[in-house]
Amino acid sequence: MKAPQPLTSERLFTEFVDPVDATLCVPANTTAAQLQAQTATHHLRFPLLADPAASLAEHFAAATHAPASHRFGAHCDNVLGINWRLPSGRTARIGERVVKTTTGYDWLRFLLHSGSRFGEPLDYVLRLRPDSRFHAVARIDGSATSLHACLHPLLRGGWMHWWDAVDYIAGDGPPFLRIAIHCPPHEADAFQNELSRIASQSRAQLTFTPSAFPSAPSTDGLPDIVLKTTPDRTTALADALARHSVRCVALCYSGVVHAHLPPERARAEHILPLIQPLAPDLHALGGDWRSRHLPPPPPATAEAAWLRTLEDALHAH
Amino acid sequence: MPAPTSALLPRLHALVPRGRVFSSPAQLAGYASDALGYKSYTPDAVVLPADAEELAAFMQGARSLGVPVILRGAGTSLSGGPVAAQGGVVVHTSSLKAIRSISPDGFWCEVECGVPLNTLDAALKPHGLFYPPDPSSGPVCTLGGNVATNAGGAHCFRYGVTSNYVLGVEALLLDGSLHRFGGPAGGRGHWREDWKRFMIGSEGTLAAFTRFWLRLLPLPEKVWTFRATYPDLRSIEAAIHGLVAHSAYPAAIEMLDPRAVTIVENSPMAVGLPRDSFLLLTEIDGPAPLVDARVEPIAEILRSTGSNDVAFSDQDHLRQKLWKARKAAGGLLGQISPDFLVQDAVIPKRALADILQFLYDEADAASIPAVNLFHAGDGNLHPNFLFDSRKPGDLEKVELISARLMQRVLDAGGTLSGEHGIGNDKAAYMPLVFGPDSLRLQWAVPAAFNPAHQLNPLKVLTARRFTP
Numbered sequence: 204m205k206a207p208q209p210l211t212s213e214r215l216f217t218e219f220v221d222p223v224d225a226t227l228c229v230p231a232n233t234t235a236a237q238l239q240a241q242t243a244t245h246h247l248r249f250p251l252l253a254d255p256a257a258s259l260a261e262h263f264a265a266a267t268h269a270p271a272s273h274r275f276g277a278h279c280d281n282v283l284g285i286n287w288r289l290p291s292g293r294t295a296r297i298g299e300r301v302v303k304t305t306t307g308y309d310w311l312r313f314l315l316h317s318g319s320r321f322g323e324p325l326d327y328v329l330r331l332r333p334d335s336r337f338h339a340v341a342r343i344d345g346s347a348t349s350l351h352a353c354l355h356p357l358l359r360g361g362w363m364h365w366w367d368a369v370d371y372i373a374g375d376g377p378p379f380l381r382i383a384i385h386c387p388p389h390e391a392d393a394f395q396n397e398l399s400r401i402a403s404q405s406r407a408q409l410t411f412t413p414s415a416f417p418s419a420p421s422t423d424g425l426p427d428i429v430l431k432t433t434p435d436r437t438t439a440l441a442d443a444l445a446r447h448s449v450r451c452v453a454l455c456y457s458g459v460v461h462a463h464l465p466p467e468r469a470r471a472e473h474i475l476p477l478i479q480p481l482a483p484d485l486h487a488l489g490g491d492w493r494s495r496h497l498p499p500p501p502p503a504t505a506e507a508a509w510l511r512t513l514e515d516a517l518h519a520h
Numbered sequence: 521m522p523a524p525t526s527a528l529l530p531r532l533h534a535l536v537p538r539g540r541v542f543s544s545p546a547q548l549a550g551y552a553s554d555a556l557g558y559k560s561y562t563p564d565a566v567v568l569p570a571d572a573e574e575l576a577a578f579m580q581g582a583r584s585l586g587v588p589v590i591l592r593g594a595g596t597s598l599s600g601g602p603v604a605a606q607g608g609v610v611v612h613t614s615s616l617k618a619i620r621s622i623s624p625d626g627f628w629c630e631v632e633c634g635v636p637l638n639t640l641d642a643a644l645k646p647h648g649l650f651y652p653p654d655p656s657s658g659p660v661c662t663l664g665g666n667v668a669t670n671a672g673g674a675h676c677f678r679y680g681v682t683s684n685y686v687l688g689v690e691a692l693l694l695d696g697s698l699h700r701f702g703g704p705a706g707g708r709g710h711w712r713e714d715w716k717r718f719m720i721g722s723e724g725t726l727a728a729f730t731r732f733w734l735r736l737l738p739l740p741e742k743v744w745t746f747r748a749t750y751p752d753l754r755s756i757e758a759a760i761h762g763l764v765a766h767s768a769y770p771a772a773i774e775m776l777d778p779r780a781v782t783i784v785e786n787s788p789m790a791v792g793l794p795r796d797s798f799l800l801l802t803e804i805d806g807p808a809p810l811v812d813a814r815v816e817p818i819a820e821i822l823r824s825t826g827s828n829d830v831a832f833s834d835q836d837h838l839r840q841k842l843w844k845a846r847k848a849a850g851g852l853l854g855q856i857s858p859d860f861l862v863q864d865a866v867i868p869k870r871a872l873a874d875i876l877q878f879l880y881d882e883a884d885a886a887s888i889p890a891v892n893l894f895h896a897g898d899g900n901l902h903p904n905f906l907f908d909s910r911k912p913g914d915l916e917k918v919e920l921i922s923a924r925l926m927q928r929v930l931d932a933g934g935t936l937s938g939e940h941g942i943g944n945d946k947a948a949y950m951p952l953v954f955g956p957d958s959l960r961l962q963w964a965v966p967a968a969f970n971p972a973h974q975l976n977p978l979k980v981l982t983a984r985r986f987t988p
Contacts, residue, residue, distance in 0.1 A: 206948060206951075206982075207923065207927075207948065207949060207951055207952050208951070209951035209952075209956075209959070210951060210952065210953075210954065210955045210956070210959075211955075211956070212955050212956070213955030213956070213957055213958060214930075214953070214955060221868060221870065222765075223761050223764070223765075223868070223869050223870045224764075224868045224869050224870065224899070225764065225765070226868075246765075276680055276684050277684075279717075280680055280683075280684045289957060293957050294957075295955070295957040295958040295961060296954075296955065296958050297958065297961075299866070299934075299935045300868070300933050301866040301867065301868060301898075301899055301933065301934055301935055301938075302866070302898050302899065303672060303676065303681055303866055303898050303900060303938040303939065304866060304935045304937065304938060305669060305670045305721050305864075305937045305938060305939055305940065305941045305942070306935045306936045306937050306942060306950075306953055307942065307950065307953070307954065307962050307980065308718055308721070308722060308961075308962055308965040308966075308980075309670075309683065309717050309718060309720060309721055310958075310961055310962075310965075312683070312714070312717035313713065313714060313717045313718060316714070317713070333765055333766065333767050333769075335767040358627075358738070359624075359625075359648065359738050360738065360741075360807075361738065361739075361740060361741025361742070361806065361807040362741075362806075362807050363737070363738045364737070364738070364740065364805075364806060365806055365807070365810060386767065387767050389813075390810060390813070393809045393810055393813075396809075397807070397809070431705050431706065431707035432705045432707075433623070433626040433627075433628060433704050433705050434625070434626055434627050435623065435625040435626040435627075436626075456627065458626075458705055458706065485705065485707070486709055486710040487703075488703050488704050488705040489687065489688045489700065489702040489703015489704055489705045489706065489707055489708075489709045489733065490703070490705030490706070490707040490709070491705075491707035491708040491709065499712055500712055501712065502711075502712040502713070503710060503711055503712060505697065505699065506711055506712060506713060506715065508968075509715070509968040509969065510713070512964055512967050512968035512971075513961075513964050513965075513968055515964070516960050516961050516963070516964030516967075517961070517964075519960060
């Protein structure tokens with residue numbers, strides 16, 4: 204077969220909304236609130252954001268998951284493509300605009316959370332989800348035993364797939380569970396009934412609060428520290444951090460703890476003493492931690508050579 | 521200069537003393553192609569390490585062999601992936617088939633690379649858990665091959681592909697080093713960067729995988745499966761658009777064209793499907809109070825878009841029969857044609873009918889039968905071109921149709937491959953996808969981990985040739 208002519212320039216993404224494919228391309232500095240306004244007109248949503256005022260680039264630099272990752276997966280499973288400005292100043296297309304690809308090596312997932320180490324994002328292609336027009340937040344209060352008894356059916360039962368988020372909130376008064384629901388209005392009662400059943404079986408108290416439509420993005424804000432562990436260790440990790448007066452949002456199925464610090468404590472001298480005792484156990488499980496207030500750690504010895512090769516390609520003109 | 525086979529064999533036996541080394545023509549013939557079949561490349565030898573330890577020992581000595589090394593699971597690839605395109609030694613990892621651990625409360629399991637996909641699912645079922653990727657080759661394909669190709673399957677429309685579920689990869693590089701990228705927690709581990717991202721979907725070109733940590737989900741409580749027939753492409757496309765936008769989030773949306781249905785109905789897998797229509801197969805799952813109430817709205821989408829024949833069931837034996845027929849359809853093609861080539865392009869779903877019509881027109885004009893059965897919800901086409909590679913000109917016709925199709929797919933905003941990988945079958949099209957900068961980034965990945973291209977040469981990028 205005759206070899207095809209190679210491209211002489213990048214096939215960069217341009218801004219678009221594709222309501223049929225539920226995908227769109229927007230600049231990386233688009234805020235969560237702006238994105239919400241744009242997608243709502245098509246009855247679609249991008250549920251994985253935490254701070255209405257923060258840009259997409261800030262979200263993806265700060266965290267790998269959001270509360271709704273419980274239902275829709277990590278950020279990297281919902282970002283399809285990026286226009287990426289290389290350190291050379293040139294722009295490369297990374298990824299695709301369709302919902303699955305195995306075309307070539309996966310630079311998208313490698314770069315998405317790399318901050319500005321290898322260049323910077325200019326535009327993102329996002330996978331959107333149908334907006335079902337009813338949103339509610341349920342809160343379950345109770346003893347530690349009750350809350351853990353509730354977690355089992357919330358995570359292991361057949362309803363698990365249909366909660367938008369199941370979060371354990373610690374460090375801001377007594378711990379409680381927060382369950383986000385997003386469904387068609389006519390299904391709201393079924394969700395509320397199931398939560399009532401779970402709460403009453405565990406002798407916990409349920410508060411069910413519908414929110415206005417269109418539903419606003421989560422307002423937890425960008426986390427100051429993100430820790431990744433296994434799902435069964437998440438609440439204990441949140442409790443450990445909460446003992447230091449840190450507000451924690453534990454994303455129970457994702458195995459992620461988002462730690463939120465008062466502004467005056469969001470600095471290295473406060474963050475490192477919190478993390479250092481926990482890091483060895485996280486690493487042993489293949490977990491990790493990151494903070495948007497700290498530079499990344501130096502590369503491990505073995506990865507330095509791999510990084511040099513990649514950086515040569517990223518910096519080349 | 522590569523060593524002659526006679527010199528190679530004693531060295532292979534020394535590297536895998538407890539494993540096996542194959543070298544007879546009859547033994548090698550079984551490894552000459554993958555499931556694509558129409559191109560064959562006989563390896564110089566095949567080794568079967570006895571376990572992970574022996575695979576590690578082999579990889580430590582492999583560089584000095586001076587020949588290409590091709591990792592292979594069950595060989596069900598459909599892209600010319602695990603074949604010795606530049607000769608060399610095929611390493612068959614079927615002995616590494618232990619399910620080492622299942623953590624029901626941690627939602628993860630640890631498995632060796634040679635575990636067949638359906639074997640894992642059978643082991644998970646008693647725990648009320650499942651591992652969602654479900655390629656049609658599930659009874660035989662291995663998790664190593666699944667990770668290497670970032671495999672998908674029918675239910676990936678809602679649940680996502682392999683890369684969504686890999687928490688960690690243990691990888692052996694050709695410098696003899698063993699690395700764990702991630703683990704049960706699914707993060708970076710002690711690394712600064714998330715290296716497992718490059719490993720997943722790397723098609724055996726970066727490292728040998730020994731074991732994985734995989735994320736699990738609770739089994740759905742109840743499932744309804746629907747089938748509907750349509751008279752034409754436009755109406756079935758409308759049905760697909762309606763389903764993907766629905767808040768019931770169908771788990772799978774599959775399409776079979778009339779030729780595919782006929783092939784199924786002419787086989788022992790027949791389930792009584794109408795032969796002259798386009799068939800849509802979709803499935804919803806969830807807890808009974810939710811999913812039962814969603815049945816009629818889904819049926820109404822199917823009817824309102826033009827189907828006069830909508831059937832649905834929550835009976836497991838009926839559902840399984842239908843899925844068995846769907847999943848067997850690809851394999852049945854091998855029984856009716858000497859050769860077939862299947863493409864794996866992904867397109868925006870608004871272009872489904874147009875591109876399928878283009879494909880039929882091209883194939884009909886070349887007198888090459890084209891059969892379509894694919895993951896319509898993802899826009900992931902699987903056109904199968906039936907031909908006879910012994911017939912002069914047939915293969916050239918199929919390759920020309922494929923090239924035109926790929927250009928049309930890219931013009932529509934699509935991509936070359938959704939779940940099969942590039943292998944050597946689609947490598948020639950890569951320059952159509954990547955511009956100069958992104959192509960340089962593509963080359964940088966194997967340059968970092970396998971700079972001599974000794975692992976699986978001539979795959980992904982056509983010029984990835986091993987030079988001893």
